Amino acid sequence: MMQRKSTRHRAFDPDPEAPQTYCDMPGCTANAGYRAPRSRDTLRSYxxxxxxxxxxxxxxxxxxxGMTPGQIENHLRADVSWQRPSWKLGTRGGQVFNEEEVLDPLDLLGAERRKRAERRRSRPQARSATPDVLRTPLSTLGLDWPVAMEELKARYKSLARQHHPDANGGDSAAEERFKAVVAAYTIVRVHLEQSADLDAVKAG
Incomplete structure (x- = not known):
């Protein structure tokens, strides 16, 4: 039986638009087949x-x-909303989103809603004390405050594997989700490291 040859572009295949030139790494004479941005300010120059x-x-x-946590947070907000008006998570143009309106025969939303409620009941004061700069990153990572560095790293590794473009056939939407996860992880990690340094100074 004759098998049809797949024409789908694989994740590690060379870019079909790659120029016929050598690798830009000094001293390398291999063919160049993969692009990478020159800097965050010139993402379309490779x-x-x-x-x-x-x-x-x-x-x-x-x-x-080189960016401060505040600059990272502002960049993340602008990137996620595409410079458009946005509303608080769980609302639609100012109207509260009602999960009961969603058809959920497997009770997936209900189970997750109960888990969130249990976490809120167990840590009511801690949740209200979440630093403003961490609210969006923690939401992106699906974490509650306070969070330990070990928990943060474990969650990041799980999401990074799930959304990495190489694991999703180079899908652009997965790449955007991966970037958001990386940005959120960076903000929270920097905050935890700075807090630890401050505590060490106070203890000394």
């Missing part, structure tokens, strides 16, 4: 690398390097 060096470049890429 380096072109071979597979080995684009992996190395991406592993060291930090979009938010």
């Amino acid at each position: 380096f072109w690398f071979c597979l080995e060096h684009v992996r190395q470049y991406n592993a060291n890429w930090d979009f938010y390097k």
Whole structure:
């Protein structure tokens, strides 16, 4: 039986728009098949690398390097809303979203709603004390305040594996979700590290 050859572009295939040139990594003579942005200010201007060096470049890429937690938060808000008016999570143009309106035969929303309610009852004071700068990042990560560094890292690793573009066939929507997760993790991690440093200074 004759099998049809798949024409779907695989995640690790070279970019079909890659120029016929060598890798931009100095000293490398491999063909360049993978693009990478030159900087966060020139995302449409690319380096072109071979597979080995684009992996190395991406592993060291930090979009938010040099930015303060406040700048990261502002950038994340603008990126998520696409500069459009937005409303508090759970509302629609000022009207409260009613989960009961959603058809949920498997009770998925109901189960999650009960879990959230139990967490709120067990930590009512802690929830109200959530720092404003962390509300959106924690919501993105699905975490409540307070949160330990170990819990934060575990949640980040789980979401990063789930939404990484390579795990989703290079899907652009997955890439945007992955970027939001990375940004949220960075904000919370920096906040926890700064708080730990401050506590150490006070203790000393």
